[in-house]
Amino acid sequence: MAAWFTAHVVATGRLPLFSFFVAFVVGFLLIRLSVRLIRAKVRWWPGNVRAGELHIHHVVFGIAFMLLGGVAALLVTERDGWPIIVAAALFGLGAALVLDEFALILHLRDVYWTEKGRTSVDAVFVAVALSGILLIGIRPFGWDEITHGGPRDGVVEVGLVALALVNLAGSVVSLLKGKIWTGLAGVFVPVISLVAAARLAVPGSPWARWRYQPGSRTLTLAVHRDERLRRPIIRLKIRFQEMIAGRHDLIAEPQVELPPVAHAPQPAPGAPRA
Structure with a gap:
């Protein structure tokens, strides 16, 4: 196990990302355990x-940890020692709290x-998925062609870059159409985003509000x-999330009280108007 870790994490320069990933997951699980104990009114x-x-919400502590870890990571020059591990872990812990x-x-x-609070869990799951994909070495489609280039023929190079940009555009359209997971998956695996972008x-979603008339x-x-395809999957996802994060629909949405509207005094009947 140690040899695999050294060969696939340390030697590839992914040690900071590994530290971030572990701290992020552990931080999220710990803070969810804490808030569930608070919600259950456990005395101890x-x-x-x-x-x-x-x-004081824990997002405040998260911002402080992110600033501390981020600035420390900028100051550390070695990418495989304890300082960068600690800095990345602080940043991951702060990101989990935020x-x-x-x-x-x-x-x-x-x-x-509340029901809207599920957005936080969705954001955490997306962050875990993306950082996990990057940790195992998968990069966005066309990353090498755009960032490094190579000795390939110029026409081939331009074609690969153009294909990567088209695939990225498909992912953007998929996200606008409300297809979060397929849009993100399409960034790494070509064709997925294009198929999702072509479908309803x-x-x-923003696309439906802009393009689909009532x-x-x-x-x-x-x-x-x-209702036929997506909703059953969403219900399964919610059940899985609730096992980890708790129920988010047991408290009513807070009502925002608006100030009373001051009405101008009405003139008396028959009085001249300005």
Whole structure:
């Protein structure tokens, strides 16, 4: 095991990424364990961090860890020693704390245990998947052609770069169509993103809002396909996420109280108007 780790992680320069990945996963699991204990009101657990009446969210600590680890990584010159391992681990721990409250940042209010709070778990799962793919050595399609180039013929080089850009455009369209996982997978595996980009968008996605008119046949087909194919997979994904992160639909969405609207006084009947 040690020989494999040295050959496939250390020798390939992936030790900082490995440290980031482990710290990210462990940090997310620990913070989710903490918030679930807090939610269950376990007496021996310390509970929330407060400064007087102010509840300090763990995203604040995450930002501090990310800044500390990021700046430290910029200062470290050796890429295979303990300093870079610690710096990458601090950055990974901070990233886990920040993404665990991604929904709070997105909505600018505490929606942690509401339905909208699932966005945080989705963001964490995406980050784990991407960093895991990069850790095992898979790079985006066309990465070598765009960044390094080679002794190949110029026409072949231009063709590969053009194909990579077309594939990247397909991934962007897939993401706009609400197909997060296929869009990201298409960055690494060609054709997947192009097929996803050619198919119907997910109802409610930016593409559907821009291109599908209400009551149109295209929108009707998209809704039917979403209910028949995508929704069962989403339900399975939610069950798996709930085993790790807890339920997010047990608390009602917080209601934002709007200030009363001041109405201008109405003139008396028959009074002249300005």
